[in-house]
Amino acid sequence: xxxxxxxxxxxxxxxxxxxxxxxxxxxxxxxxxxxxxxxxxxxxxxxxxxxxxxxxxxxxxxxxxxxxxxxxxxxxxxxxxxxxxxxxxxxxxxxxxxxxxxxxxxxxxxxxxxxxxxxxxxxxxxxxxxxxxxxxxxxxx
Amino acid sequence: xxxxxxxxxxxxxxxxxxxxxxxxxxxxxxxxxxxxxxxxxxxxxxxxxxxxxxxxxxxxxxxxxxxxxxxxxxxxxxxxxxxxxxxxxxxxxxxxxxxxxxxxxxxxxxxxxxxxxxxxxxxxxxxxxxxxxxxxxxxxxxxxxxxxxxxxxxxxxxxxxxxxxxxxxxxxxxxxxxxxxxxxxxxxxxxxxxxxxxxxxxxxxxxxxxxxxxxxxxxxxxxxxxxxxxxxxxxxxxxxxxxxxxxxxxxxxxxxxxxxxxxxxxxxxxxxxxxxxxxxxxxxxxxxxxxxxxxxxxxxxxxxxxxxxxxxxxxxxxxxxxxx
Numbered sequence: 001x002x003x004x005x006x007x008x009x010x011x012x013x014x015x016x017x018x019x020x021x022x023x024x025x026x027x028x029x030x031x032x033x034x035x036x037x038x039x040x041x042x043x044x045x046x047x048x049x050x051x052x053x054x055x056x057x058x059x060x061x062x063x064x065x066x067x068x069x070x071x072x073x074x075x076x077x078x079x080x081x082x083x084x085x086x087x088x089x090x091x092x093x094x095x096x097x098x099x100x101x102x103x104x105x106x107x108x109x110x111x112x113x114x115x116x117x118x119x120x121x122x123x124x125x126x127x128x129x130x131x132x133x134x135x136x137x138x139x140x141x
Numbered sequence: 142x143x144x145x146x147x148x149x150x151x152x153x154x155x156x157x158x159x160x161x162x163x164x165x166x167x168x169x170x171x172x173x174x175x176x177x178x179x180x181x182x183x184x185x186x187x188x189x190x191x192x193x194x195x196x197x198x199x200x201x202x203x204x205x206x207x208x209x210x211x212x213x214x215x216x217x218x219x220x221x222x223x224x225x226x227x228x229x230x231x232x233x234x235x236x237x238x239x240x241x242x243x244x245x246x247x248x249x250x251x252x253x254x255x256x257x258x259x260x261x262x263x264x265x266x267x268x269x270x271x272x273x274x275x276x277x278x279x280x281x282x283x284x285x286x287x288x289x290x291x292x293x294x295x296x297x298x299x300x301x302x303x304x305x306x307x308x309x310x311x312x313x314x315x316x317x318x319x320x321x322x323x324x325x326x327x328x329x330x331x332x333x334x335x336x337x338x339x340x341x342x343x344x345x346x347x348x349x350x351x352x353x354x355x356x357x358x359x360x361x362x363x364x365x366x367x368x369x370x371x372x373x374x375x376x377x378x379x380x381x382x383x384x385x386x387x388x389x390x391x392x393x394x395x396x397x398x399x400x401x402x403x404x405x406x407x408x409x410x411x412x413x414x415x416x417x418x419x420x421x422x423x424x425x426x427x428x429x430x431x432x433x434x435x436x437x438x439x440x441x442x443x444x445x446x447x448x449x450x451x452x453x454x455x456x457x458x459x460x461x462x463x464x465x
Contacts, residue, residue, distance in 0.1 A: 011171075012238060033241055036239065037239035037240060037241045038234075040238045041239050042233075042240045042242060043241045044261050045243045051252070060164055061163065061167050061258055062245075062260060062261055063167035090164075091164060
C-alpha cells in the first residue's frame, strides 16, 4: 500500500534517525536531524546504540517514510545489512534506507547493491542530504 | 483497493488492528494525523470495540523527566504482565512545520516484546500540549488490545491543560526548585492534577517541594471526593515508581467507585463531538471566505474598516447556517 497523502497540505515526511552499534559520536546524526527538521520533516530521533531489532521496531511503530542510519564504528557491514534483512522480514522492506558515516568506497558499493539507497560521507552537504532524503521519501513529488 | 475499502462495512485495517497487527495500527495513526479520509471508516468500525481503558496523561515543564519516568513505569507494568501503549508528543516548529521527536531515546523495551507499543507524535500546531490526533490514536490502541495508554504531553507551560480532554488520570510531573509556594497557587497546570509527582527526589530541596504540594492539596478544591496524591520519584536511582503507580491506580479505582468515570467520559465525548464540528465548520468557512466572491467582499469591507469583525461574523454565520 502506498500512502495516498492527497490532502490539501502535504503531510510531513516522517524519518527515523538512529545510530546502530556502539560508537558514541552522534553529533553528525544530530546535525542531520536538525537539518531535516528545518526542511519540515518530522524526525524521530532514536539516539545512540540502537540494535537493528530496535531500529526496525521503531520504524514500524512510528510508520516512517524513511530511515537514516549514522555509523562511525566500522561495523556498518554487519549492522546495516541486518537492518535491511529485518525490515524485509517484517514486511517493511519498502521503507528506503540511507546511511551516513565513515564508509569506504568498496563497502559503500556493496551496501548500495544490498539495497541502501544513498550513502553520505563526511564531506556531504546538508542541502544534498535534505534533497536526497526528500526524493527518497516522496519519489513522485 | 480503495474502492473495496470504502464500501466494506469493516475495513481490512480495522480487522488487522483488532488482530493486533502493529503495522496496521501505526499506519492508521498516520492516516489520522494526516487527515486522510480512509481513517474515518476504521475509527467508525473500531469505536464499539473500545473498552475504555485507562488513559494516563503526563504533563509538566520541559526537562522534568517525563520520558524517563514513563520508561520506568512501562518497565514496572510489563513486569506485572500489563500491556502498554505510549504516545509521546513533542512540538512542531511554527516556522518549518518540522519536528524532532526525541522521547524515544529514553525508551527501552525487551527485544521482541509485543506487549508494548511506542509512538512519537508531533503537535502539528495544536495548542495545549497534545496533538489533534492524540485522542483517536489512543482509541485505536485501546481497540488493539493494550491494557492502558500513557500519553506524554509536550513539555508544557502553565496553561497546557488539553490533556484533561483525553486522560482519565492526569499526572503533573515537577522537580524541586521550580519556584516558591506561590507557584502552586496559580491557576492552570496545578489544577488538573489527580496525582502530583515530584521527580528527581535525589536532588536537594525535594522535601520542600513535596511539602508545598501537600499543603496545596490540603487546601482543596473541595467538592470532589478525590484528594490528589503526591508521589516522589527518581529515575537515576530508580525509586518511587511503584508508589507512583499505586497513586494512579487508586485514582482509577476512585473513578469507578464514585461514578466519575462515566460522568467524565460523557463530558469528554461531548467536547470531542463539538470540537469535530467546530474544526470542520472552521475549515469550510476559512475556505469560503477566501474563494466565495460575496464573502471575499465581506472580508474586504472589514479590511477597509467599513464594517467590524463581529458584524461580519454574524453575516458569515448566517450564510453558513443557510447552506447546511
